[in-house]
Amino acid sequence: MKQFRAGDTYYILTDMQELPDRFGVGDKTVVKGSTGHDHTIKNGKFFVGTSPKSILVVGYVKAEEDCKLQHPEHDDISLDIGIWEVRRQREIWNGLEKIVID
Amino acid sequence: MTDYIDNIKTILDNIDKIPDELWVRRERVNQPLDQKQFIILHEYNEGGYDWESERLELTKDGELRYAFDSGCSCNGPWENLSDKEYEYKKCENTTKKSLVVTLDEITKVFKERYDKSYDDEKPPYPWNESNTINDLVTLLGKPDVSKVFGIRNTEIRRCYVKNIGYEKIKKVFDVKVIDSTTDNNGKPMELFDIEIKEEIDKNPIITIDRYLMVVDGSSKRQYLLGVPNNIKTCHFAKAWTFDIHPDDFNPIIET
Numbered sequence: 001m002k003q004f005r006a007g008d009t010y011y012i013l014t015d016m017q018e019l020p021d022r023f024g025v026g027d028k029t030v031v032k033g034s035t036g037h038d039h040t041i042k043n044g045k046f047f048v049g050t051s052p053k054s055i056l057v058v059g060y061v062k063a064e065e066d067c068k069l070q071h072p073e074h075d076d077i078s079l080d081i082g083i084w085e086v087r088r089q090r091e092i093w094n095g096l097e098k099i100v101i102d
Numbered sequence: 103m104t105d106y107i108d109n110i111k112t113i114l115d116n117i118d119k120i121p122d123e124l125w126v127r128r129e130r131v132n133q134p135l136d137q138k139q140f141i142i143l144h145e146y147n148e149g150g151y152d153w154e155s156e157r158l159e160l161t162k163d164g165e166l167r168y169a170f171d172s173g174c175s176c177n178g179p180w181e182n183l184s185d186k187e188y189e190y191k192k193c194e195n196t197t198k199k200s201l202v203v204t205l206d207e208i209t210k211v212f213k214e215r216y217d218k219s220y221d222d223e224k225p226p227y228p229w230n231e232s233n234t235i236n237d238l239v240t241l242l243g244k245p246d247v248s249k250v251f252g253i254r255n256t257e258i259r260r261c262y263v264k265n266i267g268y269e270k271i272k273k274v275f276d277v278k279v280i281d282s283t284t285d286n287n288g289k290p291m292e293l294f295d296i297e298i299k300e301e302i303d304k305n306p307i308i309t310i311d312r313y314l315m316v317v318d319g320s321s322k323r324q325y326l327l328g329v330p331n332n333i334k335t336c337h338f339a340k341a342w343t344f345d346i347h348p349d350d351f352n353p354i355i356e357t
Contacts, residue, residue, distance in 0.1 A: 002354065007320075007357065012346075056345045073318075073321050074321070077355055090344075090345065091256070091328045100256045
């Protein structure tokens with residue numbers, strides 16, 4: 001299971017061939033950090049979607065040839081062709097689980 | 103509401119002290135911002151829609167912008183910036199600029215919405231409990247090691263930890279290290295417990311919280327993330343933060 005971490009997001013290569021139509025039109029931006037640390041995709045698209053596997057799944061990246069994940073503060077990461085699951089990060093604060101907000 | 107406005111005044115008065123890394127230019131979908139525009143604050147609350155967003159934006163020039171929006175799952179709270187038209191825009195991606203406002207105008211808008219929230223018998227809107235703004239005010243104040251773990255925003259907490267020093271925090275809290283190792287990129291990780299003593303209604307309360315210290319692969323920044331108390335290893339803790347079984351957690355790259 002190929003996987004990598006980019007800051008507070010996690011990417012796992014899935015064996016999915018297609019995404020359901022209900023996931024809508026793909027976007028170039030994956031995660032929009034509250035302080036502007038946006039993760040964007042080159043040669044691919046991000047589709048908002050959920051997964052029964054985890055509540056932290058926020059969508060999927062459909063990677064084409066020479067696909068790269070870019071971030072203003074992180075090095076570029078090359079993504080193999082395919083569909084990647086995207087997860088946010090969580091933590092416990094004040095006794096409750098919350099999404100890591102930067 | 104008074105506290106909130108006072109906090110905004112404090113931020114505006116200390117705008118030069120906000121660390122550079124919190125000022126990041128943002129280019130939203132459908133709304134490229136010019137080079138001078140930086141956004142650091144936004145808030146969410148829960149309502150009848152999937153999401154509602156109440157934002158106060160601040161530019162490096164000390165300019166305030168206010169925006170309110172809400173919507174459903176077909177769009178995201180970051181995509182739109184509309185003011186008062188959100189009811190009609192909830193399923194559209196619109197290109198709306200936020201309003202540049204003065205502090206007096208902000209006070210007026212907030213008061214109107216605050217009063218309305220009581221008229222409608224809804225709970226008060228979150229600006230009274232604005233964690234991000236409170237966190238920023240804490241960061242701009244005198245460093246106080248006892249406030250580190252009360253900061254909700256992870257990035258602001260990181261700046262606070264940097265100002266004080268991780269080693270000093272460990273010493274002051276007399277932390278108990280549970281596990282220490284390195285990640286796949288050779289960056290250190292540490293799992294530790296802190297003991298927080300409080301007094302509520304004259305009753306002493308002791309809480310033990312477990313934290314994972316991780317270092318960002320690219321920026322080398324040091325983050326402290328809260329994790330469950332039953333986790334015994336750094337690897338398990340980091341896997342937990344992404345809801346992945348530790349046996350399956352093996353990132354080939356970490357940036």
